[in-house]
Amino acid sequence: MIKVSNLYHSYNKDEHYAVKDVSFEVEEGEIFGFLGPSGAGKSTTQNIMTGLLQLQKGNVTVAGYDVKTISNKMFNQIGMSFEESNVYSKLSAKENLEFYRKLFDVETRDPMELLRLVGLHDKADIRAGEFSKGMKHRLTFARSMINNPTLWFLDEPTTGLDPAIASEIKGIIREQNKKGVTIFLTTHNMYIADELCDRVAFIVDGELLLIDSPRNLKLQYGDKLVEVEYIKEGETIKESFSTIQKEDLDKLQEVIGKYEIQTMHTKEATLEEIFIKVTGRELV
Template identity: 55%
Template structure:
C-alpha cells in the first residue's frame, strides 16, 4: 500500500543527510515500527510521508500514486499523533477534538467516546492547558483516531504514559490494525515495537540498518546472552555478555573468577540488544 523508495532529506545548513537512501514498504493492515534513538531520522521520515516536509529526493507512493499528486481526499484518510503535544490549550479536551474533527470532510467519531477510550472522560470539559503531560499526550493520540483514519502515523505514542494507560493505548493501536488500518509507528521503545509491530526497521544516523519482523531479526542477528549480577564494593552491578563474542567471553570469565556472583541467567536477545550489536549505540 505504501512504498518509500530511495528517500533522502537534508536540512538547511547541514552537511549530512538527516535521511539517507531509505526504502521500505508497508502493506495494508500492518504496523511498521521505525526503531531508533532520538535524532536518528524517524520523525523526519514521518514528516515527509505526511507532507509536513517537502519531498526532496526519492519517491513516496500511496497505492501507486506519488505523494506529489495526492489531493485533500488523501489527507482526509490520515490520522497523525505527534510526540510533542500541539493543542489549543484554552479549549477543553472535548473542544479540541470537536474542532479538529470539523476540519475533515468525512464521518468522525463522537469526541466524548474517544476521550473515554483514552481515559480522559472526566477531564473532557477541562481546558487542555490544565492537563498533565501524560494527559496532553493522550489527547494528541485521541485526535489521531477521532477522524476514523485509514492510515495512522504515530510518533512515540506511549511517551509520558504510566504502564496502565500505556497498555490501554497499545490495545487501541492493535485494534485499529485489526480493523484494517495501516500504521507507521516511530519509537525508541523497543518493548512496544516487539509487542505490536508486524515489521520493524532499525534506523540510525539517517540510514536504514535492518528491516524485518521482530522474530526474524532475532533469528538473524540475535544471540543468547548471559545477564550477571555481581557485587563490587558493597554495590550490585549488572552486566550482559554476548557469549558469541570472544571479548565478552573473556570478560565473563574474569567476573566469574574475581567477583561475588549474585545471579546469573541466560536470556534471548532483545531488539535493543540487536540494535546495539548492529550500530554500536543504544536507543536512548
C-alpha cells in the same frame, strides 16, 4: 500502503543529508516500527510522508497518493499522533475534538467516545491547558483517531504515560490494527516495538540498516542458550547450555535428570540488544 524509495533530505539543501537513500514499503494492515535513536532521521522521514516537509529527492507514495503532488484528500485517510502534545490549550478536550472533526470530509468519530477510550471522558469540559502532560498526550492520541484513519502515524505513543495508561494505549493500537488500520510507529522504545510491530526498521544517521520482523531478528541475532539454576550438594549453581552443541545438550539432560531445577530460561536477545549489535549504537 506506504512506498518509499531512494529518499534523501537535507535541511540545508547541501550534501549533509538527514535522510540518505531510504527505501521501504509498508503493507496494508501491518504495524511497522521505525526505530532509531534521537536525530536518526525518523521524524524527517515521517514528516515527508505526511507532507509537513517537502519532498526533495526520491519517491514517496502514501495511501495511494504521491506526496510530490500532495492532496488534501489524502489527510482524510491518515491520522497522526505527535510525540509533543499539540492541542489548543484554551479549548476544552471536547472542543478540541469537535473542532478537528469539522476539518475532514469523511465520517468522523464521536468526541465523547474517543475521550472515553483514552480515559478522559470525565475531563471533557476542562480546558486542555489545565491537563497534565500525560492527559494532553492522551488527547493528542485520541484526536489522531477522529477521522477513522486507515493509515495511522504514531510518534512515541506511550512516552510520558504511566504503565497502566501505556498498556491501555497499546491495547487501543492493537484493537485498531485488528480492524485493518495500517500503523506506522516511530519510536526509540524497543519494548513497545517488540510488543506491537509485525516488522521493524532500524535507522541510524539517516540510513536504513535493516528491516525484518522482531521474531526473525531474535532468531538471527539472539544467543541460542538455555540458562539453568539448580541445586547441587546444597549449593545453587547457575549454568548456560547451548541448544545447538550436542555436548551441551547431553549435559543439560544430565542436570535435569539428576538435580533439583530452580529456574530454566531460553536466552533470547532483546530488540535493544539486537539494535546495538547491528548498529553499534545505543538508543538514546
